[in-house]
Amino acid sequence: MIHRSDLELLAPAGSWECARAAIANGADAIFFGLPKHNARLRADNFTEEDLPELMKFLHEHGAKGFITMNTLIFPAELEGAAEQLALLEASGVDGAIIQDLGLADLARKVAPSVELHASTQMSITSPEGLDFATGLLNLDRAVLARELSLDEIRRFTKVQGHTPLEIFVHGALCVAYSGQCLTSESLGQRSANRGECAQACRLPYEMVVDGKPLDLGERRYLLSPQDLAAVDLIPELIDAGVISFKIEGRLKSPEYVAAVTRVYRKAIDAHLDARTPRPDATDRYSLEMTFSRGLSTGWLEGTNHPRLTHGKFGKKRGVLIGSVAATGPGWVRIQRAPGQQEIPLQSGDGVVFDAGEDRNEEQGGRIWKTEGDRILFGKKHNKIVWKRVKPGQLIWKTSDPSLEQDIRKTWNDKVLDQQRTRTPLDWTVSGTAGAPLKLTDSATGLSVESDQPLEAARNRPLDHDVLHAQFERLGNTPFTLRKLDTKLEGELALPVSALNRMRRTMVTKLEEHTPEDAPQKAAATPLDAIAALSPEVHPPVTDQPSELSVLCRHPWQIDAALEAGVERIYVDYEDIRRMKDAVAQVRSANTGARIWLATPRIQKSGEQGYFKTLHRAEPDGILVRNLGGIEYFTKQSDTADLDTVGDFSLNVANQLTAKLLIESAGLDRVTVSYDLNADQSSQLIASAPPEWFEMTLHQHMPMFHMEHCAFCTFLSEGTSYKDCGRPCEKHVVQLRDRVGQLHTLQADVGCRNTLFNGRAQTGARYFNQFHRLGLRNYRIELLTESQVEAADTIAAYQALLERSANGESLWQDLGATEQLGVTEGTLTVLH
Incomplete structure (x- = not known):
C-alpha cells in the first residue's frame, strides 16, 4: 500500500513568492538555487542570507528544500563551491541536486547530512548508468533523463533496493539531453551546463536537404518541443515506482507554480484516495493558460517525433x-x-x-x-x-487576468498559516506558594520558571482552565499545545503577564533546542576535503613527444589517417555493425596504428547490445561516452584488456571528477570538457597528472544531441524509426539558422540526432599553452571531410605538434581553407 508520505510533489521556486505559492498549493518540497552554481542563473534565486529563514518556513509547513548545484564546477571554483556546501549543511538544507561528479563526491565529505540527488544533467539514461553513479557516489536519489518512456522507467525499478527515482512531470522540455547541450557555449560562450542557456532551440531554422531549402510551410521551429504535461499518467508513474514528481519552472511566475502544483497535488491524491476528484477540463485549462507551448506527454508514452516537435511555434501559446x-x-x-x-x-x-x-x-x-x-x-x-x-x-x-487573480489568492498569509505543521507539546505546570511557577516540556525536559513567586489566591485562583488558556496561545509559532498537566498545591495566584512571559521563554528555548543524542555526521572542512579528494601533482615531463589521435566517421578518413602515419585512430560510425570493418581496415594496413571504437553518446535500458557489438569487433580500446558504458567496459573481466578513454560527454571539468573516473572508475584517460575555455583547460591540466587528459584541438562542435529526430519529423510520414523509411540514410541534411549559418545534422545508431556547428573550431593558438603544462595527448575530429580534406587537416596539426608550424599560422591557414572559416568557439577566453 502506497501512502501520501511515500511520494513527493516537488515544485520550482525562483523567488520567495514562488516558494509560498508552491507550499500553499500542496508541494511536499521545493527546489531552488543560490546566486552561484545553479542552472537557472536568470531566476531571482535566493541569497545565502535567505537560507535559514527559508528552511524554517519550509520545515514549519512540513516541506523540504533542495538546492540546485547542477552546473559543472571549474578548478578555480572548487573552494567556493565547497564553502557553499558547508553552508547547506549548517542551514539544514534537506538535499542538493548536483550534476558534477567531482562536486557530488565533495558534497559527501563537506555536507554529509545533506541528501545527494543526481541531477538530470548527470545524463542518467539507463539502469547501468544509475548503478555506476550510485556505486561511485552512494546517491540518495536520481533525477532521470526526460527522454525516457514509462517502459524504460519500469526497468530501473525492477532491481531490488534500487535508488529512489525522480522524474519531471510538467514544464518545458529541452530538445537536447540535459548536460549534453553545447549550443549556447559553441555559438556564444554561454554554457547550458553553467546556467546560461540562450535557448537556441526555440529559434526558427530552415531545413536544407541535399543542398536545397525544403519548403516546410509554417513549420519553422524545428527544434522546439511542446511542453510536458504528464498529469494523466500519474497513476502509471506511481505504479512504475517513481517517488518524486518534479515540476519544471524556476524562471516561471508564482501563478504558474501555484496552478501547476495544485493540479498535480490533485492528481496524486486522487490516485491514492478514490474519494478525491481527478483533474478535469478546468484544471487542464489552468495548466495551458499559466504557460504552455502546447502540452504533450513528452517521451513517456513512447516515441512520436512529429507529435512532440511539430515546428509551428516556439513560445507560449x-x-x-x-x-x-x-x-x-x-x-x-x-x-x-x-x-x-x-x-x-x-x-x-x-x-x-x-x-x-x-x-x-x-x-x-x-x-x-x-x-x-x-x-x-x-x-x-x-x-x-x-x-x-x-x-x-x-x-x-x-x-x-481573472484566472491569475484567483490563483494569487491561494497563497495569502491566512492560507499559509492554516497549513503550518505545528509540533504538539505536552506540558506540566507545578508550584507551591512562595516559590516560582514551573513549566516543563515532557519531550525535551526543558523547563522555565516564573520571574516572581506564587501567592495565595484571594479571589480567582489559578486552575487548569486559566493556565491552559494562557499557555495554548502559541499563535505564530511552530508549536501547538496538546496536553497540559496541572500540579499546584493549594489555591495560588500569579499575574497573567508573568504567565505570558513564561510561555514566550519556553517557545524560545524549544526553537533553539537541539537534541543532544541526535547523530551528528562528521563533516570535513572545505579545504581539507578538496585536498583529500585531489590527485597528486608532479612537475610536467617536457621531453616526451606529443601524440595526435584522429576521430574518423568514414572509411576514407581512416585511409587518410593511416597514410599520414597516425598511430591512434578513433572511429565513430552511425552503423556500429560496420565497426568491425573499421578494425579490419586499420589492422590490415600494418602501420602499427591502433583503433578505439566510440560508444553512442546515450545508452538506454535494453541497449547494452551496442556495447557487446563494439566489444566483439575486438578493437584496442573504447571511447566511452556515457555512464552505462563505463559500467560495462570497466567492471567486466572480459573487457579488462581494453583501453578506455572517457569522452567529452562525461563532462570532466575539474580534477576531482578526473580522479574519480581515472582512479575509482578505472578509465585510462579522459577528454577535457568542452565547457572549459583555454585558461580553464590549463587550470585543469595543471591540477592533475597531465597524462590523464586528452585535448580536442579541432572539431565541428556537437551542439544539440537529442532524442528528437528531425529526419523523421520533417522528411517522412512516420512517427519513429519503425515507419520513417530512414531518410537519414538517403539525404544530406543541414539546418540554416537566423544568421544564415548552415549546421550539419546527423543521426546515430539509436536514431538520436546531433547538430554539428557548421564552422570548425580550432585550439591551434593555445597549443603552446597546453604543451608547457605537460599535455601530450591531442585529438582532431573529422565530420564530413573528403579524403583529401582530411589528409590536409591531419598534416596541418601534425606539423603543429612537431613544432614545424605555429598555432597562429595554422589558424590563418585553416581560416582560408575551411569553407566557412574557423572559430575558437568554446576555447575563447572572455575578458
Whole structure:
C-alpha cells in the first residue's frame, strides 16, 4: 500500500513568492538555487542570507528544500563551491541536486547530512548508468533523463533496493539531453551546463536537404518541443515506482507554480484516495493558460517525433479558442471546430492571431468586450493591422487576468498559516506558594520558571482552565499545545503577564533546542576535503613527444589517417555493425596504428547490445561516452584488456571528477570538457597528472544531441524509426539558422540526432599553452571531410605538434581553407 508520505510533489521556486505559492498549493518540497552554481542563473534565486529563514518556513509547513548545484564546477571554483556546501549543511538544507561528479563526491565529505540527488544533467539514461553513479557516489536519489518512456522507467525499478527515482512531470522540455547541450557555449560562450542557456532551440531554422531549402510551410521551429504535461499518467508513474514528481519552472511566475502544483497535488491524491476528484477540463485549462507551448506527454508514452516537435511555434501559446470566421476593423467573429470546448472570454483577456508567420511578427491584443461569438478590441491599447487578419487564421487565448487573480489568492498569509505543521507539546505546570511557577516540556525536559513567586489566591485562583488558556496561545509559532498537566498545591495566584512571559521563554528555548543524542555526521572542512579528494601533482615531463589521435566517421578518413602515419585512430560510425570493418581496415594496413571504437553518446535500458557489438569487433580500446558504458567496459573481466578513454560527454571539468573516473572508475584517460575555455583547460591540466587528459584541438562542435529526430519529423510520414523509411540514410541534411549559418545534422545508431556547428573550431593558438603544462595527448575530429580534406587537416596539426608550424599560422591557414572559416568557439577566453 502506497501512502501520501511515500511520494513527493516537488515544485520550482525562483523567488520567495514562488516558494509560498508552491507550499500553499500542496508541494511536499521545493527546489531552488543560490546566486552561484545553479542552472537557472536568470531566476531571482535566493541569497545565502535567505537560507535559514527559508528552511524554517519550509520545515514549519512540513516541506523540504533542495538546492540546485547542477552546473559543472571549474578548478578555480572548487573552494567556493565547497564553502557553499558547508553552508547547506549548517542551514539544514534537506538535499542538493548536483550534476558534477567531482562536486557530488565533495558534497559527501563537506555536507554529509545533506541528501545527494543526481541531477538530470548527470545524463542518467539507463539502469547501468544509475548503478555506476550510485556505486561511485552512494546517491540518495536520481533525477532521470526526460527522454525516457514509462517502459524504460519500469526497468530501473525492477532491481531490488534500487535508488529512489525522480522524474519531471510538467514544464518545458529541452530538445537536447540535459548536460549534453553545447549550443549556447559553441555559438556564444554561454554554457547550458553553467546556467546560461540562450535557448537556441526555440529559434526558427530552415531545413536544407541535399543542398536545397525544403519548403516546410509554417513549420519553422524545428527544434522546439511542446511542453510536458504528464498529469494523466500519474497513476502509471506511481505504479512504475517513481517517488518524486518534479515540476519544471524556476524562471516561471508564482501563478504558474501555484496552478501547476495544485493540479498535480490533485492528481496524486486522487490516485491514492478514490474519494478525491481527478483533474478535469478546468484544471487542464489552468495548466495551458499559466504557460504552455502546447502540452504533450513528452517521451513517456513512447516515441512520436512529429507529435512532440511539430515546428509551428516556439513560445507560449495558451489555449486554442477557434479560428477567424469573419473580421472587420476592431473585431473578429470566432468559428469553433465541431465538438471543440468553448473557452470563456471576457474583457482584458489576451489573444493572438496565428497566421503561420514568424512568431516575432504575429499580432494580438487584449479584448475590449465580447458580443456572442464576436470579440471586439479597443483602439487605445491595440495596434492590430486588420488587413493582415484573415478568415481561417487560428485564435489563441494567451492570458486570463481573472484566472491569475484567483490563483494569487491561494497563497495569502491566512492560507499559509492554516497549513503550518505545528509540533504538539505536552506540558506540566507545578508550584507551591512562595516559590516560582514551573513549566516543563515532557519531550525535551526543558523547563522555565516564573520571574516572581506564587501567592495565595484571594479571589480567582489559578486552575487548569486559566493556565491552559494562557499557555495554548502559541499563535505564530511552530508549536501547538496538546496536553497540559496541572500540579499546584493549594489555591495560588500569579499575574497573567508573568504567565505570558513564561510561555514566550519556553517557545524560545524549544526553537533553539537541539537534541543532544541526535547523530551528528562528521563533516570535513572545505579545504581539507578538496585536498583529500585531489590527485597528486608532479612537475610536467617536457621531453616526451606529443601524440595526435584522429576521430574518423568514414572509411576514407581512416585511409587518410593511416597514410599520414597516425598511430591512434578513433572511429565513430552511425552503423556500429560496420565497426568491425573499421578494425579490419586499420589492422590490415600494418602501420602499427591502433583503433578505439566510440560508444553512442546515450545508452538506454535494453541497449547494452551496442556495447557487446563494439566489444566483439575486438578493437584496442573504447571511447566511452556515457555512464552505462563505463559500467560495462570497466567492471567486466572480459573487457579488462581494453583501453578506455572517457569522452567529452562525461563532462570532466575539474580534477576531482578526473580522479574519480581515472582512479575509482578505472578509465585510462579522459577528454577535457568542452565547457572549459583555454585558461580553464590549463587550470585543469595543471591540477592533475597531465597524462590523464586528452585535448580536442579541432572539431565541428556537437551542439544539440537529442532524442528528437528531425529526419523523421520533417522528411517522412512516420512517427519513429519503425515507419520513417530512414531518410537519414538517403539525404544530406543541414539546418540554416537566423544568421544564415548552415549546421550539419546527423543521426546515430539509436536514431538520436546531433547538430554539428557548421564552422570548425580550432585550439591551434593555445597549443603552446597546453604543451608547457605537460599535455601530450591531442585529438582532431573529422565530420564530413573528403579524403583529401582530411589528409590536409591531419598534416596541418601534425606539423603543429612537431613544432614545424605555429598555432597562429595554422589558424590563418585553416581560416582560408575551411569553407566557412574557423572559430575558437568554446576555447575563447572572455575578458
